[in-house]
Amino acid sequence: MRFRAKILLAGKNNTGIVVPPEVIEALGAGRKPAVSVTVNGFTYRSTVASMGGRYLISVSAERRAATGIQSGVEGQEVDVDLELDTSPREVDLPDDLRRALEADAAALAAYEKLSYSHQNRHVLSVTEAKTEATRQRRIHTMITTLGGK
Numbered sequence: 001m002r003f004r005a006k007i008l009l010a011g012k013n014n015t016g017i018v019v020p021p022e023v024i025e026a027l028g029a030g031r032k033p034a035v036s037v038t039v040n041g042f043t044y045r046s047t048v049a050s051m052g053g054r055y056l057i058s059v060s061a062e063r064r065a066a067t068g069i070q071s072g073v074e075g076q077e078v079d080v081d082l083e084l085d086t087s088p089r090e091v092d093l094p095d096d097l098r099r100a101l102e103a104d105a106a107a108l109a110a111y112e113k114l115s116y117s118h119q120n121r122h123v124l125s126v127t128e129a130k131t132e133a134t135r136q137r138r139i140h141t142m143i144t145t146l147g148g149k
Contacts, residue, residue: 001026001027001081004079004080005017005018005019005077005079006074006075007059007069007074007075007076008074014058015059015060015064016057016058016059017056017057017059018056019055019082020055023055023082024048029084031048031050031055032048033048033084033085034046034047034084035047035083036082036083036084037080038080038081038082039069039078039079039081040067040069040079042063042067044063047117091119093123094123096139097139100140100143101143106148107144107146107148110146111146125138126139
């Protein structure tokens with residue numbers, strides 16, 4: 001489904017696409033559907049959120065760069081293609097993180113119970129580390145946070 005949307009800012013770094021209520025109704029999958037979003041030829045997976053009486057799709061800094069959405073500019077208009085995303089949501093684990101989880105049954109069990117977005121948040125913390133020392137520290141923190149050793 002294609003629509004024209006305005007970009008909304010909330011604070012310094014929170015940017016969202018405002019989704020018209022009629023688009024949500026037409027998708028027919030509830031108020032917070034999993035969706036595939038395409039803006040300016042860039043496609044990503046997300047979930048519609050309901051905040052302050054509006055439906056929003058988050059646009060991270062990385063996604064703003066990929067779509068050409070300007071940072072810090074509210075009210076920009078973009079054409080959005082939105083489709084229901086019914087495929088399974090699975091996070092790709094980097095090898096070192098996979099090995100660490102597989103070495104700790106409690107942490108692995110806790111990780112597997114997390115929602116897709118929470119799994120993704122943990123993995124991004126590791127993969128976005130700028131140094132190997134930071135990466136390994138974040139892996140260790142993740143394992144202990146999940147109840148591991």
